[in-house]
Amino acid sequence: MIDDSDRKPGAGGAGPWERASQPPASPASALETQSPPPPPSTPAASAQPAPVQGEAAHPPAPSQDGPPPPRFASDTDPVAAGEPVALTWDRGGTQLVMLSLLNLFLRIITLNVYNFWAKTEVRKRIWSSVRLQGEPLEYTGTGKELFLGFLIIFGIVVLPILIVSFVIQIFGNPVAVLIFNLTLYIAVALLIGMGIYRAQRFRLSRTRWRGIHASMKPGGSMSYGWFYLWTAALIPITAGWIIPWRTTELNRRMVNAMTFGNRPLRFTGDCGPLYRRYWAVWFGGQLLFIGAAVIIGLLFFERFKASRPLPPKLETLDWVIVVVTLVVAYLIYAFISAWYRAGIINYFASQTRYGRAHFAGRATGLSLAWLDVSNFLIAFLSLGALAPIAQARTMRYYAMNLSVVGAVPFDRVGQNEDTVLQRGEGLAQAFDIDAFG
Amino acid sequence: MKSYTARYSDGQTAQSKPVTLRFATQGLEIAGEGLQTLRWPYETLAANVPLTASTPKAIVKQKSDLGVTVFVEDNAAILALREKAPQLAAGRWRRAVVIPAVAFTLLIAGTAVGISYSGLRPAKTMAGFIPQEARVSLGNRVVKSLTRGRPRCSEPDGMAALNRLMNRLNLAAGLERPYEVRVVKWGLVNAFAVPGGTIVLTSGLIRNARNPDSVAGVIAHEIGHGLELHPEAGVIRAFGLSAASELFLAGSSGTLKNAGLILTALSYTRQGEREADAHAARILRKASISTKPLGQFFLDIEKRYGGKKGANRFSLLRSHPENKVRAALFNNQPSYPATPALSADEWKALRTICGKPLTAEQRRARRVARHRETIRRVTEKVTKKTAKWRDYRERAFAYQAQKNYYLALQDFNKAIELRTSDPNLFVARAQLHYRLKAYDKQVDDLTTAIGLKPDSTWFRDRRARANMRLQRWEAALEDHNALLKGEKKPSWRLKNRAETFFHLKRYEDAMRDLDVALAQSKRYLAARGWRSRVFLAQGKPQEALGEAEEAIKIVADSPIGKVLKAQALEALDRRDEALALYRGVVERFKKSRAKFDPTLSLYAWSIVYARNAASAADNR
Numbered sequence A: 001m002i003d004d005s006d007r008k009p010g011a012g013g014a015g016p017w018e019r020a021s022q023p024p025a026s027p028a029s030a031l032e033t034q035s036p037p038p039p040p041s042t043p044a045a046s047a048q049p050a051p052v053q054g055e056a057a058h059p060p061a062p063s064q065d066g067p068p069p070p071r072f073a074s075d076t077d078p079v080a081a082g083e084p085v086a087l088t089w090d091r092g093g094t095q096l097v098m099l100s101l102l103n104l105f106l107r108i109i110t111l112n113v114y115n116f117w118a119k120t121e122v123r124k125r126i127w128s129s130v131r132l133q134g135e136p137l138e139y140t141g142t143g144k145e146l147f148l149g150f151l152i153i154f155g156i157v158v159l160p161i162l163i164v165s166f167v168i169q170i171f172g173n174p175v176a177v178l179i180f181n182l183t184l185y186i187a188v189a190l191l192i193g194m195g196i197y198r199a200q201r202f203r204l205s206r207t208r209w210r211g212i213h214a215s216m217k218p219g220g221s222m223s224y225g226w227f228y229l230w231t232a233a234l235i236p237i238t239a240g241w242i243i244p245w246r247t248t249e250l251n252r253r254m255v256n257a258m259t260f261g262n263r264p265l266r267f268t269g270d271c272g273p274l275y276r277r278y279w280a281v282w283f284g285g286q287l288l289f290i291g292a293a294v295i296i297g298l299l300f301f302e303r304f305k306a307s308r309p310l311p312p313k314l315e316t317l318d319w320v321i322v323v324v325t326l327v328v329a330y331l332i333y334a335f336i337s338a339w340y341r342a343g344i345i346n347y348f349a350s351q352t353r354y355g356r357a358h359f360a361g362r363a364t365g366l367s368l369a370w371l372d373v374s375n376f377l378i379a380f381l382s383l384g385a386l387a388p389i390a391q392a393r394t395m396r397y398y399a400m401n402l403s404v405v406g407a408v409p410f411d412r413v414g415q416n417e418d419t420v421l422q423r424g425e426g427l428a429q430a431f432d433i434d435a436f437g
Numbered sequence B: 001m002k003s004y005t006a007r008y009s010d011g012q013t014a015q016s017k018p019v020t021l022r023f024a025t026q027g028l029e030i031a032g033e034g035l036q037t038l039r040w041p042y043e044t045l046a047a048n049v050p051l052t053a054s055t056p057k058a059i060v061k062q063k064s065d066l067g068v069t070v071f072v073e074d075n076a077a078i079l080a081l082r083e084k085a086p087q088l089a090a091g092r093w094r095r096a097v098v099i100p101a102v103a104f105t106l107l108i109a110g111t112a113v114g115i116s117y118s119g120l121r122p123a124k125t126m127a128g129f130i131p132q133e134a135r136v137s138l139g140n141r142v143v144k145s146l147t148r149g150r151p152r153c154s155e156p157d158g159m160a161a162l163n164r165l166m167n168r169l170n171l172a173a174g175l176e177r178p179y180e181v182r183v184v185k186w187g188l189v190n191a192f193a194v195p196g197g198t199i200v201l202t203s204g205l206i207r208n209a210r211n212p213d214s215v216a217g218v219i220a221h222e223i224g225h226g227l228e229l230h231p232e233a234g235v236i237r238a239f240g241l242s243a244a245s246e247l248f249l250a251g252s253s254g255t256l257k258n259a260g261l262i263l264t265a266l267s268y269t270r271q272g273e274r275e276a277d278a279h280a281a282r283i284l285r286k287a288s289i290s291t292k293p294l295g296q297f298f299l300d301i302e303k304r305y306g307g308k309k310g311a312n313r314f315s316l317l318r319s320h321p322e323n324k325v326r327a328a329l330f331n332n333q334p335s336y337p338a339t340p341a342l343s344a345d346e347w348k349a350l351r352t353i354c355g356k357p358l359t360a361e362q363r364r365a366r367r368v369a370r371h372r373e374t375i376r377r378v379t380e381k382v383t384k385k386t387a388k389w390r391d392y393r394e395r396a397f398a399y400q401a402q403k404n405y406y407l408a409l410q411d412f413n414k415a416i417e418l419r420t421s422d423p424n425l426f427v428a429r430a431q432l433h434y435r436l437k438a439y440d441k442q443v444d445d446l447t448t449a450i451g452l453k454p455d456s457t458w459f460r461d462r463r464a465r466a467n468m469r470l471q472r473w474e475a476a477l478e479d480h481n482a483l484l485k486g487e488k489k490p491s492w493r494l495k496n497r498a499e500t501f502f503h504l505k506r507y508e509d510a511m512r513d514l515d516v517a518l519a520q521s522k523r524y525l526a527a528r529g530w531r532s533r534v535f536l537a538q539g540k541p542q543e544a545l546g547e548a549e550e551a552i553k554i555v556a557d558s559p560i561g562k563v564l565k566a567q568a569l570e571a572l573d574r575r576d577e578a579l580a581l582y583r584g585v586v587e588r589f590k591k592s593r594a595k596f597d598p599t600l601s602l603y604a605w606s607i608v609y610a611r612n613a614a615s616a617a618d619n620r
Helices: A002-018 A027-033 A096-109 A115-127 A143-171 A174-205 A221-237 A243-256 A272-307 A316-350 A365-381 A387-401 A426-430 B075-084 B090-118 B122-127 B132-146 B156-173 B203-208 B212-227 B230-248 B259-264 B270-286 B292-305 B323-331 B344-351 B360-384 B389-401 B405-418 B423-435 B439-452 B457-469 B473-483 B491-503 B507-520 B525-537 B541-554 B559-571 B575-588 B602-619
Strands: A087-089 A130-132 A135-139 A207-209 A212-216 A258-260 A263-267 A352-354 A357-361 A402-405 B003-009 B017-023 B028-032 B035-040 B045-047 B058-062 B069-072 B180-184 B191-194 B198-202
Touching (some): A087 A387, A096 A387, A115 A387, A115 B090, A143 A174, A174 A212, A174 A243, A243 A258, A243 A272, A272 A316, A316 A357, B058 B075, B122 B230, B156 B180, B156 B212, B156 B270, B180 B203, B191 B212, B191 B230, B198 B203, B203 B212, B203 B344, B212 B344, B270 B323, B360 B389, B389 B405, B423 B457, B439 B457, B457 B473, B473 B491, B491 B525, B525 B541, B559 B575
Antiparallel strands (some): A130 A135, A135 A207, A212 A258, B003 B069, B017 B028, B028 B035, B045 B058, B191 B198
16 A cells, blocks of 8 residues: 555656646756756755645654655756745734634624634635745635535534434434444544545645645545544554554545645655654553552552541642642653654655655654644633634744755646635534644 | 835746736736736735735735736735725625624524514424324333333322323313323422323322322323423424534534433423413313312422422423412412312322332331341351441441440441541441440540541531530530531520530520520520520529510420429529429420430420429428
């Protein structure tokens, strides 16, 4: 499977480049022989044509310690086709605090109907803060299509489930209820995978830069959904050891379907490097759990022994110890997990190719953990009202920590003729897994 | 004319080139090298973000949007754009959505208000479309989940009586499909109608009803709910609510997963109650059953549970804060010839539909057997060395019930040895010590229990009384003070402290507590009595006499007032009158087994005192 996926994009990769809309005399050879400008110094501004990704696992990201990226013609040729890419985050100008509060008010007075337009305006501002070559990305989605997508999903998924479950509760026998519930769980799990994929496609297809659309190939959501479902079912059976492989394969399916303009993105990674960090998450998690349990257990044991025959009296200090132990254990785990995910971001970035360029990432465990914790606090302390701020900070994190290595011949990136996906993010929304809320 | 620099992309390739923008009269002019000057009329313009006054940059395009874009990063240009093409302004963009959405909200709210005022009942209308089989099936489910674990009562005699009553009511209600009543063994006072013409009645309701007419009234009321399709409408409403919450909370609430929601739907609105009451009055009248007992039943309920929170949510009581109003409705019905709903024999049968209650003798025999069984079982465990502290405690209680106090004590000791930190075990042993008259040990155990659970007023109260029994007045006073520290000062606790003060000869303090207690409850006999004793001890026999007279006024037949009066008379040297009073009391209470105990109630004390005084006079 891995090999297959590896070959496919590789084999098909050159095709679209040859069909570039404004070919020079011989486009393919031109790309290879023309000398690119020197590659940008690695920590140059990072660029990601699809910064729309909400999930940490998916964004292609550069690596600081992943395997060195394969050699590219552009890396060695004195002159390569295209230009170096600068990906930057536009400080200021989003003014999201006021907008969030205004949106909250408008949602309240419209029975939450305004939610879809509120989301849209937030996205338009966040997208326009990501700059490629100094020019902003553009979000072209509308509130109306999100709203209609939600209504459609409500009509064809949520309401039927509600009615059928209601009817079956009342009239069905226990076996029928059991069968229905099982079917429902499977269907919902399948729909979750499909929803993630479709939401991603929706957002990409509404992302433009210099008038050129990003998109994802049509189809594929069903197969993604099934893969998502059966691999999820294997997580408990494999005690979690399937996770890195699953993450890689899900990412491969997603990235290999992506295009910017008329050229595809390719994912060339495999799951090996993920396992190099995953063991720490796995064993670290177990150790932390056992360690915390032992510390707290010992404390209680001591107090109990000392207070016999009366029940143990826990002083304030004891409670402080318990709480601190738990918080420290959790923070260490959060850090290990962030370290793992930073590795994923960087590795996936290095394996995500656009023509001869690929991404590079500088994500670190510490910065990612801080992003998680601070975003959680922002959303939590504002009761969700300031979630757009957290959203913008996530986007900024990717924009600041990703860069593009190699040159892209923007003059040969043409418009994609694919049709635009009609439905909104209804599925993802109906199951509330849209990371971008 | 001012011009601005910008970058232009043609939508064909991902390239851009510099251009200049000019705000001409006819439209936005875009001019650049190698580019034929474009002129976009202002009304065709679109932007990537809704423009506010402080927007720093924007991508401008045409509404037809074929990918041709102009990126301008200049707030002055943005301001000019907003002025020339007002459709780009954020305010305009938001209003275009918010105005229809608010209108929609108002429409929904207006519809809801309109429906509730116009008397349209959409849930009820829809309920009418549920086929009968479905209602029955639904009703069975509700009954099953509501009465889980509670047996259905079906003693033949009781069933016969119930059937007769139901025939009478069904006939009076003029029903095509007769209603069915199921009685379940359930202590709660409750009745409810479920979809499909079934009514559930608890045995608790039958037991608490004074007469068959009120049971008939309750059933008629529930038939009224059924006739109005309230149970079915409730189910529809529950479904509608859950669907609406799914819709407006964008899928964040759970789906309808169990009968729980259906059940909440069974609690009706006040209007629903009035409708059911009207039906009940009509049905009862037609069945020639009086409505007044039902009214009385509501009053009884109000008296018993009124103001109590957490009464069962499906109960008759809920959403009926105006039980009195309803009682009035039934009491004020014009009178008509009525016969009892059931004959005396039938009523007796209905009351035992869940099986005859045990006689006192039977209950005692059952208890004895249970204790024996407990002792046998635990003893077996003890031999096998598998007994836990719980087992010892259980056997200790069983021994105690058999009056095997020393065996019980051994078991409590063992239980406490195994479980050192349970205050209730210490209290249980303290109680046993009391039985054994080992009061000081009782106090010790209570002290340990209080150490384990310092905020228990109950434990402290017991220790106070134990200390009084031991005549350790100072210690008792300490507990009383602790108990009376808070805001609440129950009159009986004040009385107890006053009693302690009395024995400590702190008469002023005693008097103060008694005054407060009397202010709280004016007819507090013991407080009057103690005032009399305090006056007497202070050497004020005249006042003591007055208090004794007051006490007699409260309860004429009580020995307290009489004995205290006699004491006062004695102090006033009116010995003959006093002796007559003493003799009267001795004669009146000659069957009393009261014995002397310094902390016995004033009641027992007065009887004992009268006896002693009378016999002392006889001896003289």
